[in-house]
Amino acid sequence: MNRRQFLFSGLALGASGSLLLAGWQFSLNPDEDNRDWVLSAILPALLYGALPEDATLAQAALQRSKAAVIDFTAFLPLSQQQQLDQLFNLLANRLSQLALTGHITALPALSVTTRLGLLNSWRDSYLLILQQAYHSLRELLYGAFYGQPQHWQQLNYTAPEFR
Amino acid sequence: MVDHINAALFSSDQHFDADIVIIGSGAGGGIAAEQLTLAGFNVLLLEEGAWYTRDDFVMQERWAYPNLYQEGAARKTRDQAIGILQGRTVGGSTTVNWTTSIRTPQPTLAYWQSEFGVNFQAQNDLKPFFAKAEQRLNIQPWPVPPNMNNARLQQGCETLGWHSSVISRNVNGCANLGYCGMGCPINAKQSMLVSTIPAAMANGARLISRISVRKLRWQGEQVTAVEAVPVDQYFQPRSDVRITITAKHYIVAAGAIGSPALLLRSEVPDPSGRLGKHTYLHPSVISGALFDEAVNGHSGAPQSVYSDQFVWPADNELAGYKLEVPPLHPVLMATKLIGSGAQHAALMQQFNHLQATIALLRDGFHPQSQGGSVMLDQHQQPVLDYPITDYLWHGIRRALLSMAELQFAAGARQVLPIHHDASLYSSWAEAKAAITQLPMQILRQTIVSAHVMGGCNMSSSAQRGVVDPYGRHNQLGNLSVFDGSVLPTSLGVNPQLTIYALVWRNCEQLIAELSP
Numbered sequence: 001m002n003r004r005q006f007l008f009s010g011l012a013l014g015a016s017g018s019l020l021l022a023g024w025q026f027s028l029n030p031d032e033d034n035r036d037w038v039l040s041a042i043l044p045a046l047l048y049g050a051l052p053e054d055a056t057l058a059q060a061a062l063q064r065s066k067a068a069v070i071d072f073t074a075f076l077p078l079s080q081q082q083q084l085d086q087l088f089n090l091l092a093n094r095l096s097q098l099a100l101t102g103h104i105t106a107l108p109a110l111s112v113t114t115r116l117g118l119l120n121s122w123r124d125s126y127l128l129i130l131q132q133a134y135h136s137l138r139e140l141l142y143g144a145f146y147g148q149p150q151h152w153q154q155l156n157y158t159a160p161e162f163r
Numbered sequence: 164m165v166d167h168i169n170a171a172l173f174s175s176d177q178h179f180d181a182d183i184v185i186i187g188s189g190a191g192g193g194i195a196a197e198q199l200t201l202a203g204f205n206v207l208l209l210e211e212g213a214w215y216t217r218d219d220f221v222m223q224e225r226w227a228y229p230n231l232y233q234e235g236a237a238r239k240t241r242d243q244a245i246g247i248l249q250g251r252t253v254g255g256s257t258t259v260n261w262t263t264s265i266r267t268p269q270p271t272l273a274y275w276q277s278e279f280g281v282n283f284q285a286q287n288d289l290k291p292f293f294a295k296a297e298q299r300l301n302i303q304p305w306p307v308p309p310n311m312n313n314a315r316l317q318q319g320c321e322t323l324g325w326h327s328s329v330i331s332r333n334v335n336g337c338a339n340l341g342y343c344g345m346g347c348p349i350n351a352k353q354s355m356l357v358s359t360i361p362a363a364m365a366n367g368a369r370l371i372s373r374i375s376v377r378k379l380r381w382q383g384e385q386v387t388a389v390e391a392v393p394v395d396q397y398f399q400p401r402s403d404v405r406i407t408i409t410a411k412h413y414i415v416a417a418g419a420i421g422s423p424a425l426l427l428r429s430e431v432p433d434p435s436g437r438l439g440k441h442t443y444l445h446p447s448v449i450s451g452a453l454f455d456e457a458v459n460g461h462s463g464a465p466q467s468v469y470s471d472q473f474v475w476p477a478d479n480e481l482a483g484y485k486l487e488v489p490p491l492h493p494v495l496m497a498t499k500l501i502g503s504g505a506q507h508a509a510l511m512q513q514f515n516h517l518q519a520t521i522a523l524l525r526d527g528f529h530p531q532s533q534g535g536s537v538m539l540d541q542h543q544q545p546v547l548d549y550p551i552t553d554y555l556w557h558g559i560r561r562a563l564l565s566m567a568e569l570q571f572a573a574g575a576r577q578v579l580p581i582h583h584d585a586s587l588y589s590s591w592a593e594a595k596a597a598i599t600q601l602p603m604q605i606l607r608q609t610i611v612s613a614h615v616m617g618g619c620n621m622s623s624s625a626q627r628g629v630v631d632p633y634g635r636h637n638q639l640g641n642l643s644v645f646d647g648s649v650l651p652t653s654l655g656v657n658p659q660l661t662i663y664a665l666v667w668r669n670c671e672q673l674i675a676e677l678s679p
């Protein structure tokens with residue numbers, strides 16, 4: 001088992017355990033730290049190639065996207081918000097556990113490619129719940145990033161100035 | 164004097180009374196509000212969304228989706244396999260729709276007659292009502308040349324000898340901007356927001372916005388009251404204030420997920436067992452294509468050409484599908500494109516060169532296409548379960564093949580079926596071989612819908628329907644359902660004109676019955 005597979009199976013266990021057994025360990029309540037932690041881990045990977053090369057600009061783009069995620073999720077139905085919060089809590093917890101036990105390096109040290117590989121492994125997982133997590137995070141985060149006019153330059157698109 | 168009340172401002176319990184209360188202000192609710200007001204009834208129109216108007220429409224997805232769409236435009240079926248777009252604002256989905264206006268196809272009406280006993284012939288002909296709605300909403304063939312996104316669809320059809328046709332649109336003074344999906348900023352689109360609703364209000368109808376109807380109270384064979392609550396700034400139902408409304412007649416027009424959900428919450432009698440069942444979506448799949456010349460799919464009337472080449476296959480075992488194009492905007496495109504990281508970024512950089520074609524499957528016409536079921540979650544909010552059968556999967560694969568063939572015929576450099584196992588293909592032969600092998604599975608094949616229909620179907624027999632052919636509820640005498648949820652199958656065309664005509668006709672019947 002290579003490291004990525006290991007990481008994946010660890011997460012899978014966590015996911016099936018907590019998301020399928022109602023009420024187990026991972027709270028449905030929002031936890032800002034967990035959400036921030038997960039977004040900070042995943043956004044740079046998902047947006048690899050889309051973020052500006054300049055580190056300061058990239059940081060600003062990430063901050064804007066995070067803020068947009070938070071603004072947007074308040075409009076989702078409560079049950080979807082709870083599922084997302086549970087996912088953030090689970091991921092934050094699982095990843096930090098794996099890092100603590102030395103199975104993986106602490107997340108910030110993981111390369112962007114490894115993080116992307118991890119995400120993509122959910123897409124290809126046999127567990128429906130991980131596939132759903134992949135798609136819901138992906139849509140939420142891409143929507144948040146590409147919703148911002150500051151990020152349209154590389155699309156060569158400007159919104160019409162109408163009024 | 165325009166009479167609008169914003170329920171979000173209520174800080175204590177409220178009660179209202181009217182001759183007729185209409186729940187939902189979309190295609191069905193909007194037509195009904197005008198017709199019933201003109202007939203002299205005191206009408207109260209209730210809408211969960213806000214009363215946003217042209218000055219609010221800033222042509223940005225980041226504002227439009229959370230503020231104008233159900234669930235922030237992120238509504239999904241229960242297994243999350245199908246993304247559903249529906250409006251939630253005054254004017255309902257008509258405020259954000261893409262203006263395509265097509266009459267109900269004859270074969271659909273014939274199917275309803277044979278399967279549901281609903282007769283639209285002779286004195287029941289809908290044609291006069293299509294004509295009325297077309298005149299009221301200025302529906303006409305779009306006289307301006309199509310934008311490049313639509314032109315490629317037309318070109319592909321011409322090259323292959325396939326059917327194509329120019330679309331009629333409900334617009335007046337359209338500047339060809341292309342932002343219909345975010346609310347028309349110049350009131351050119353003749354949605355309910357700018358046509359029937361203001362006309363009804365000018366004649367005395369009252370509108371309450373930001374109010375979520377939770378329940379119909381009923382006793383015996385009568386609805387006795389509506390129970391509602393205001394929504395908060397995120398459109399979540401509040402629990403601190405209660406609103407009750409009484410009326411002589413109650414019209415449910417909350418759309419094809421909202422209406423069945425309301426009736427389910429109210430636990431109304433359902434002897435046919437069809438309430439919330441047989442919900443149809445025109446499940447739609449997408450094919451992207453890169454062209455050397457710019458396409459600029461964000462600019463220009465979003466839909467102006469369609470093809471009916473494959474809607475009514477001779478072999479009834481095959482699912483039919485209609486070909487159209489969607490508008491292309493950054494969020495819509497980014498969330499639907501496949502891949503992640505550098506691969507996704509590279510595709511996004513070709514934004515202006517991407518053409519997209521969609522195929523809308525005609526569901527509901529086959530034993531293996533019986534639609535979905537609306538259920539309620541722990542917060543009493545609707546969730547649609549929609550199983551995808553082999554019949555539909557088979558149709559989806561054929562649709563992907565047709566779209567790739569069409570796009571190459573239109574001169575595409577590369578074609579990208581929107582399926583998570585697909586990649587850019589450089590020739591029709593390559594695409595064909597690859598599409599034949601793509602696994603037809605949920606969450607691998609991207610599926611979307613902007614056309615929700617059914618869930619309170621009409622039928623001449625109370626055993627086969629929730630309402631009668633005029634939208635009257637079969638068990639509760641003073642209740643009508645006037646929206647897309649009465650359709651007994653999908654349509655095979657975009658739904659708005661069918662709903663306008665049907666509701667207009669049903670209003671005339673209701674007026675005759677209620678008038679002294």
Ligand SMILES: Cc1cc2nc3c(=O)[nH]c(=O)nc-3n(C[C@H](O)[C@H](O)[C@H](O)COP(=O)(O)OP(=O)(O)OC[C@H]3O[C@@H](n4cnc5c(N)ncnc54)[C@H](O)[C@@H]3O)c2cc1C
Nearest residue numbers: 187189190191211255256260261262263376421647657659
């Ligand atoms: C993006 C998009 C593009 C489309 N493009 C086209 C097109 O080009 N041509 C076409 O023919 N059709 C199109 N459609 C579909 C078409 O607009 C709809 O089929 C039609 O508007 C449905 O009418 P309706 O009355 O059933 O529901 P809607 O128009 O959806 O109206 C229902 C209203 O009820 C409100 N409501 C729901 N629940 C409650 C509640 N509990 N209390 C109070 N209010 C409630 C909702 O907020 C909504 O405003 C499109 C739809 C979308 C979303």
Ligand code: SF4
Nearest residue numbers: 337338340341343347
């Ligand atoms: S294309 Fe026409 S109808 Fe649509 S938003 Fe632009 S001006 Fe309005």
